[in-house]
Amino acid sequence: MTYSKPIRIIILILSWGSLFLLKPASILRFSPASFLVSLLLAVETMIAGPYQLWTIKGGKKNRLWGDLSFIFGPFISGTLWIFHLTYGKFWRFMLLNAAMDFLLAYPLTYVFEKTGLYKLKKLNKHCLFALSVSYAALIYGYQKVLEGSFKKESS
Numbered sequence: 001m002t003y004s005k006p007i008r009i010i011i012l013i014l015s016w017g018s019l020f021l022l023k024p025a026s027i028l029r030f031s032p033a034s035f036l037v038s039l040l041l042a043v044e045t046m047i048a049g050p051y052q053l054w055t056i057k058g059g060k061k062n063r064l065w066g067d068l069s070f071i072f073g074p075f076i077s078g079t080l081w082i083f084h085l086t087y088g089k090f091w092r093f094m095l096l097n098a099a100m101d102f103l104l105a106y107p108l109t110y111v112f113e114k115t116g117l118y119k120l121k122k123l124n125k126h127c128l129f130a131l132s133v134s135y136a137a138l139i140y141g142y143q144k145v146l147e148g149s150f151k152k153e154s155s
Contacts (some may be wrong), residue, residue, distance in 0.1 A: 002118045008069040015077040022084055032146055033139040034076045040135055041071045053123035066118060082136075083143065084099035093108070093140055094133070101132035105152055 019027060049056055058065040078100060079080045086093040105128040113119050120128065 004066070007112075007115055007117060008066065008073075012069055012073040015073040017148075019077055019080065022080060026084040026125065027080055028059045030087070030143065032078050033083060033143040034079040036142055037079050037135055037139050038071050038076055040138075041075055045071065048123070052121045054118050054119050056082035068102070079139065090140060094136060098133055101129050101136070104132065106130035 042068070044053075048067075056063045068133060082093065082096050082100070086096055105125045109125055109128065123131075
């Protein structure tokens with residue numbers, strides 16, 4: 001028996017519910033970076049199917065629901081929170097991201113595989129961690145570019 005559906009729903013509710021504690025200005029400020037990482041993850045998800053990087057039990061509907069619940073749940077809200085807490089301090093940003101990415105790649109992936117949320121196939125835990133950390137560096141740079149362009153516009 002898998003508990004994947006209730007776990008996905010709980011993850012979505014907690015992820016989006018946590019945003020009520022975040023300042024609206026932070027949500028607005030860091031949304032572009034959150035959407036960029038979501039876009040990157042969506043592309044990764046499209047690649048994952050044909051190359052069997054990971055599997056989700058069930059048909060296409062289950063796979064779509066499974067992938068989207070992570071992309072538009074903890075990845076968007078987590079990105080917003082990490083930017084809110086650390087932006088302007090690159091190494092703190094990267095350290096917190098690396099800690100969260102480590103949790104995802106190792107202990108959480110183990111738990112999620114056991115509960116039937118997903119199973120890594122050709123993508124191993126080390127690559128998942130490395131991809132996640134590289135996305136963090138990329139979106140930090142993207143946010144810095146956006147902030148620079150916004151400063152020029154207001155001058």
